[in-house]
Amino acid sequence: MTERQEQAAPDAVMTRIGQVVMLCHAGDREEARHRFLALWAELGEDGDPLHRCTLAHYMADAQDDPCDELAWDLRALTAAEELTDDRLTRHEGALAVRALYPSLHLNLAADYVRLGRTDAARSHVRRARRASAGLGQDSYSDGVRAEISRLELRLGEGGAAGDGGWGPPRQRP
Numbered sequence: 554m555t556e557r558q559e560q561a562a563p564d565a566v567m568t569r570i571g572q573v574v575m576l577c578h579a580g581d582r583e584e585a586r587h588r589f590l591a592l593w594a595e596l597g598e599d600g601d602p603l604h605r606c607t608l609a610h611y612m613a614d615a616q617d618d619p620c621d622e623l624a625w626d627l628r629a630l631t632a633a634e635e636l637t638d639d640r641l642t643r644h645e646g647a648l649a650v651r652a653l654y655p656s657l658h659l660n661l662a663a664d665y666v667r668l669g670r671t672d673a674a675r676s677h678v679r680r681a682r683r684a685s686a687g688l689g690q691d692s693y694s695d696g697v698r699a700e701i702s703r704l705e706l707r708l709g710e711g712g713a714a715g716d717g718g719w720g721p722p723r724q725r726p
Contacts, residue, residue, distance in 0.1 A: 567603075577614065589608060626657065657681075658680040659700055681701050
């Protein structure tokens with residue numbers, strides 16, 4: 554019984570991360586960075602991989618320098634590689650580990666584009682596309698797929714719409 558209550562209890566760290574994300578989305582990126590760094594220091598290098606992945610993923614979005622953004626996105630990917638589906642099921646609103654990878658690789662591809670590292674960008678956009686097979690059929694997943702297609706087109710990666718994959722919806726005459 555106690556174990557079930559602990560599993561159903563909200564995750565305080567994820568709640569705190571969410572509060573900082575709202576601060577960042579409200580436009581106070583500098584304060585968000587400071588709060589994210591404080592949380593990162595609390596978590597430590599060996600902290601819960603779900604917390605580290607989530608925090609690093611959002612910390613990357615709060616960066617002004619593309620090199621810093623890349624560093625945080627790489628931290629998010631490293632933490633995701635330590636995650637298990639079992640760990641995610643203990644988090645309210647859990648998703649499968651495989652559902653994280655399309656977004657993580659998409660972010661890395663976009664970082665590499667901004668840094669002019671086209672080969673690395675292509676590698677990650679391909680990984681994002683392959684990983685997208687683990688996405689569901691919902692608006693979030695559709696948005697990730699659309700972003701992957703846009704970045705593929707920008708990078709000259711053929712096949713985004715014509716090889717049985719997904720692309721923009723067809724218009725009826």
